[in-house]
Amino acid sequence: MHSVRSGFFPLDKQLGAQDKHWSEGVARQAVWLSGKVTYREVAEILQEVGQMCISASSVWRITQSWGQKIQEKDEQAEAAATAPPARDELIPGERLGQERMGVSMDGAMVYVLGEGWKELKAGTVFRVEEESVLDKQTLEEEKIGRARAVSYVAHLGGPEPFGKRLWTEAKQRQWMRASDTQVVADGAAWIWNLAAEHFYDSQQVVDWYHAVEHLSKAAEHLYGMADSPAKQHWMNAHKEALFQGQAEGIANELRQQAQRETNEGICQEASYFENHKRRMNYLDLRTEGWLIGSGTVESGAKQYKSRFTGPGMRWKRASLERLIPVRSAVMSNYFGRVWQSVYNSPAN
Numbered sequence: 436m437h438s439v440r441s442g443f444f445p446l447d448k449q450l451g452a453q454d455k456h457w458s459e460g461v462a463r464q465a466v467w468l469s470g471k472v473t474y475r476e477v478a479e480i481l482q483e484v485g486q487m488c489i490s491a492s493s494v495w496r497i498t499q500s501w502g503q504k505i506q507e508k509d510e511q512a513e514a515a516a517t518a519p520p521a522r523d524e525l526i527p528g529e530r531l532g533q534e535r536m537g538v539s540m541d542g543a544m545v546y547v548l549g550e551g552w553k554e555l556k557a558g559t560v561f562r563v564e565e566e567s568v569l570d571k572q573t574l575e576e577e578k579i580g581r582a583r584a585v586s587y588v589a590h591l592g593g594p595e596p597f598g599k600r601l602w603t604e605a606k607q608r609q610w611m612r613a614s615d616t617q618v619v620a621d622g623a624a625w626i627w628n629l630a631a632e633h634f635y636d637s638q639q640v641v642d643w644y645h646a647v648e649h650l651s652k653a654a655e656h657l658y659g660m661a662d663s664p665a666k667q668h669w670m671n672a673h674k675e676a677l678f679q680g681q682a683e684g685i686a687n688e689l690r691q692q693a694q695r696e697t698n699e700g701i702c703q704e705a706s707y708f709e710n711h712k713r714r715m716n717y718l719d720l721r722t723e724g725w726l727i728g729s730g731t732v733e734s735g736a737k738q739y740k741s742r743f744t745g746p747g748m749r750w751k752r753a754s755l756e757r758l759i760p761v762r763s764a765v766m767s768n769y770f771g772r773v774w775q776s777v778y779n780s781p782a783n
Contacts, residue, residue, distance in 0.1 A: 461487060462497050463774055467759065469498040470765030472744065495754075509600070509760050515517040516603040531572030532612035535563040536603055536727075538552040539580065539619050539632060539732035541627045545591070545743045547752050553591060557739055557761075558601040559731040560608050561585040563617065565724040580726045583760040586767035587735045589759050591752065598629040605634075619729045621645040622711055642729040646682075649707050650674060651688055655712060682712035738766055 436448035437500050453635040464485070468477040474494040481487040481494075485689070538561075542554045561582035569579070570577050588604045610616065616637040618630040622645060630639055650673055658666035675686055687704035708715070717727050743755065 470761040536613040543736040556597040602633040653704040682715035
């Protein structure tokens with residue numbers, strides 16, 4: 436059996452890898468697996484499957500080294516994508532593509548040493564395609580929008596750098612050539628601020644399930660926490676009205692009810708539907724084959740959390756920031772392309 440420590444290539448030295456004992460092949464496998472499971476598990480997998488005697492600390496060093504290179508590559512792409520002229524300074528031209536595209540945004544909490552729980556902002560870019568399904572109520576076939584070819588980005592920090600990262604991913608995926616685009620997310624203000632900055636000509640959609648949650652909160656303010664026939668009847672009727680695009684009517688009704696009862700909770704829910712009514716044309720959106728749910732990014736946030744928030748996981752900020760682009764590339768199914776890009780890059 437050959438020792439994997441004998442597999443050293445000149446390019447490893449050229450690229451300045453921290454642990455020069457490992458070949459490109461071993462490094463690639465270690466980094467790819469680190470985007471999926473813990474460093475200790477990576478070492479166990481390589482030992483069991485590949486008969487490679489490598490420690491968890493060596494896996495960490497390799498991943499940190501290459502993760503930093505991927506991070507730097509992302510920063511270069513972001514600088515190019517956001518360089519002048521700004522998008523709104525360009526003369527609008529005819530869109531050349533036939534595809535429709537969308538983005539979604541959300542947040543997840545991760546623990547950073549010395550800082551506590553911090554928000555990791557996650558985003559997805561996807562292609563929107565129509566798919567025929569059977570309506571459970573009418574038993575008739577209808578077409579609905581589905582997200583395909585989903586790619587993921589994330590940033591540990593504020594919305595501004597995250598917005599640039601998400602726009603970079605969208606631009607690299609030919610966003611400007613799409614025939615039409617959408618942003619679908621929950622009602623968080625920072626999300627719609629970023630949408631206005633980077634995706635201002637896209638349709639904006641509040642996630643259907645979040646909107647229904649706010650209907651449920653309104654029902655609790657009106658009828659109490661306990662279930663009752665009256666509460667269920669109100670919920671069913673207003674859920675149907677919401678689906679039919681009647682968010683403004685729901686907002687007006689709740690506002691009037693809040694004034695009669697001086698109920699601050701109902702007033703807050705009325706404001707929610709008033710502020711987002713233009714993003715709640717669910718029937719039209721569904722009929723036109725658009726997504727009305729932000730499941731892609733909610734799933735993405737869970738995937739980031741599954742890697743970053745396991746039992747006892749505590750991260751130094753720099754270490755986590757180097758692993759985030761690795762995890763994103765793995766989740767997006769283009770780790771191989773990313774690896775070739777950084778591995779074949781000339782030394783600084």
